[in-house]
Amino acid sequence: MNQQTGVNFGASIKDAVIAGLLALIVFGPIVGVLLDGYDFSARPGDLATIVAVVMFGRFVISIFVQSDVGRKFLYRHAMKEDGVTxxxxxxxxxxxxxxxIVIVIGLLVPFVATKYILTVVILGLIYVLLGLGLNIVVGLAGLLDLGFVGFYAIGAYGLALGYEYLGLGFWSMLPIAAVMAAIAGAILGFPVLRMHGDYLAIVTLGFGEIIRLVLTNWTEFTHGPNGVSAPLPTLFGLEFQRRSREGTPFHEFFGLPFDSAYKYMFVYLILFVVVLAVLYVKHRLTRMPIGRAWEALREDEIACRSLGLNHVLVKLSAFMLGASTGGIAGVFFATYQGFVNPSSFTFFESALILAIVVLGGMGSTLGVVIAAFVLTVMPEMLREFADYRVLMFGILMVVMMIWKPRGLVRVTRKGFATRKGAVK
Amino acid sequence: MSQENILEVENLVMHFGGIKALNDVTFNIKRGSVSALIGPNGAGKTTVFNCLTGFYKATGGSILLNAGNKQTSVVKVLGEKFKGSDFINPAAFAERVKYKMFGGSHLVNRAGLARTFQNIRLFKEMSVIENLLVAQHMSVQRSMISGILNTASFKNSEEAALRKAFYWLEVVHLTEFANRLAGELSYGQQRRLEIARSMCTNPEIICLDEPAAGLNPSETEALASMIRVLRDEHNTTVLLIEHDMGMVMNISDYIVVLDHGEVIAKGGPDDIKSNPKVIAAYLGAEEGEEVSL
Structure with missing residues (x-):
């Protein structure tokens, strides 16, 4: 590197002033003017503070990147090879x-964490499941699905309505919901999977909305916006309520005092095991013929057809497996909330799940797990800044796209040892 | 059904709107031969290939493939329109519905015809060896349960697939690149990998679309010997489109010349070299002028 080594303060000040002016334009109307009925009051003090913070921050960054440490930092990131290895x-x-280690910590969490933390972690794990499901469809098979929340809703309502009308509990609905969501995926998939890219995205978006609108408007069956209550899981028939309608509740059976945290612990433990199982299956799938076929389809559909792969069935299998994972996540969501209504299944949820997959790195299992926790736990931790949540979400996405356009975790492929070739 | 001809193309017609890309193309390809399809640019060579391999649905005519001890009609497996007689004959009706729903060019490959592409179509972000494993999709253990549980039968099937993949890598001299991404290979290597990938589907006839395009003379020489290996050691019939006349004349047993969507000449290399129609088509020359091939 033969650039000049000193720090050019003049340039830094110029950067700071430009950033300050931009901040003035952006924050002027948002922070500087406070609406009060039909009147408004100017708030120059707040505005000045924000602009000063921005200018100072820009000045510090500008100085930093001119220092040796900063240069090295930039160099390292500019050289980042983000491709597949x-x-x-x-x-x-x-x-x-x-x-x-993660498994041991995961199993200890419910016994040390507070009830609040436990609920946040449960939510994080539910999004891990959703992310893994969508990752099959978007990350591996390369089919842009904007209506994934539809399968999530089918799972959640499956539990709630299955309990209300058929008396099916959590344990029987868990597999049934997976099958139901897979069938819904197949019904949606078969006619539309001959489409590509944008068209598929629009149709799946419509599917997600149709499910939500049906749940909202078919009031005699789903109770519409009022929602339905969902049952809790049982441990060999022992219930987690204070009073049980039939049989003894869990705490009485074991002679413990009643604590509402028990049910969350139990849900957490089942969910943790299910997530581990799904992670394992996912890991195996990428090493199986079907997983390879999905990725091949993402890379080149025409080449796939020329090799004897039925592209419609390959896509359909990706859609069905992804959907069934979403259905399982829905069952956990319903049992954890104890109540479902259509407002939990808006397009924003689909976008969030898609963000998890994109942020984590398309096709990367580890990336999806990390991204799911970041995007669900972070908003909980930053409760005070709830108003700025979407703004932060946007900033995070922009930063990611600049520095890590291929996602948090780099995708690696398994290498094979050279062996003697032979034909049967 | 003729055992002598592996491919029988009769009166093949292909129209794109008002454009007649192919007009009554008829030729037969003998089993175990190396045949070439040549012609000036825009003559319809790749269109013939796309019809043969099921990527285009021919407007008319028939394409019969005699491979795997049965006769496959390429036009039929792509799914045809219903005919009046189908509504009387339930079996024919069911078959047509089946091909309409699940038919497509993949069935042509399963019947024993593989192809490569003019502009290389590899799975670029997958490793070289995985490209070859995908090609063996139909012959490996695909059961979901045995794959997830990693059973012995699954491991054996994967090992056999890997062995076959490495065999073909040896044939195309790419063994040392097995764990590289396909997109990182050089152009010539990608061409060879594409041929290896097609051969992994166990075809009886392989259609190569301009395999020597972009290769230097020594690579072209290597390709020609590789094509002979395919025919002599693997009993594969080869049909190729090629512009490199030196190579075409060198390796082909039979040549079909297309111009403006019509077959203007068929025969051995020597007949074609001296055919005045072919010379005229290529050079637009007066008859009698000498052409160096």
């Missing part, structure tokens, strides 16, 4: 050491 055949993932 193939691991060496004898490569051993660090996950073999990290995973057992």
């Amino acid at each position: 193939v691991t060496a055949p004898d490569y051993k993932s660090k996950m073999y050491y990290i995973l057992p």
Whole structure:
């Protein structure tokens, strides 16, 4: 590097002034003017503070990138190779050491965490499931699905309505909801999967909205916007309520004092096991013929057809497996909330799940897990800034697209040891 | 059904709107031969290929493929319009519905015809070896349960697929690149990988669309010997489109010349070299002028 080494303060001041002017334009109408009925009052003090903060921040960053440390930092990030890599055949993932630790910590969480933290973690895990499901469709098979929340709704309402009309509990609905969502995926998928890209996105978007509108308007069946209550899971028939209608409740059976946190602990533990199982299945799928076919389809559909792969069935299988994972997530959501109504299944949810997949890195399992926690736990931690949540969401996305356009975690592919070739 | 001809194309017609891309194209490809389809640019060579491999639905005519001990009609497996007689004959009706719903060019490949593309179509973000594993999709253990549980039968099937993939990598001299991404390979390597990938589907006839395009003379030479290996050691019939006349004349047993969507000449290399119609089509020359091939 042969650039000049000193720090050019004049340029930094110029940067700061430009940033300050931009901040004035952006925040002037938002912060500087406070509406009060039909009147308004100017708030120059607040505006000045924000502009000063922006200018100071820009000045510090400008100085930093001119320093040696800053230059190295920029250089490192500019050189970042973000593409896919193939691991060496004898490569051993660090996950073999990290995973057992995560499992132990995960199993300890319900016994040390407060009820509030537990509920937040449960929500995070539900989004991990949703992210993994959509990751099959978008990340692996490359089908842009904007209506994924529809399958989530089918799972959630499946539990609530199955309990109300058929008396089916959590344990029977868990597999049934997965099958129901998969069938819904197939019904949606078969006619539309001959479409590509944008057209598919629009149709799936419509599907998500249709499900929500049906749930809202078919009042005699779904109770419309009033919602339906959903049952809690039972431990071999033991219920987690204070009073049980039939049989003894959980706390009485074990002689414990009643605590409403027990049900969350139980939901958490089941969910944790299910997430681990789904992660394992997901991991296997990418190493199976079907997983390879999905990725091949994402890369080149015409080449796939020329190799004897039925592209419609391959797409359909991705759609169905993704949807069934979404259905399972829905069942957990319903049992955790104890109540479902259509307002939980808006387009914003679909966008959030898609953001999880994009943020984590298309096709990366680890990335989806991390992104799901970031995007669900962070808003909880930043409750005070709830008004700025969407703004922060946007900033996060912009920053990611600049520095990590391919997602948080780089996708790696398994390498194979060279062996003697032979034809049967 | 003729065992001598692996491919029988009769009166093939292909119209795009008002444009007649192919007009009554008729030719037969003998089993175990290396045949070439040549012609000036825009003559309809790739259109013939796309019809043969099921990427275009021919407007008229028939394409019969005699492979895998049965006869496949390429036009039929793509799904045809219903005919009046179908409503009387339930079996024919069911078959047509089946092909309409699940038919397509993948069935042509499963019947024993593989192809490569003029503009290379590899799975660029997958490794070289995975490209070959995808091609073996129909012959590996695809059961969901045995794959998730990683059973012995699944492992055996994967191992056999890997062995076959490495075999074909050896044939095309790409073994050392097995764990590279397909998109990182050089142009010539990508062309060879595409041929290896098509061969992994166990075809009886392989259609190569301009395999020598963009290759240097020594690579072209290597390609020609590779094509002979395909025919001699694997009993694969080869049909190729090519502009490199030196190579075409060198390796082909039979040549079909197309011009303006019509077959203007068929025969061995020597007949074609001296055919005045072919010379005229290529050079627009007066008859009698010498052409160096």
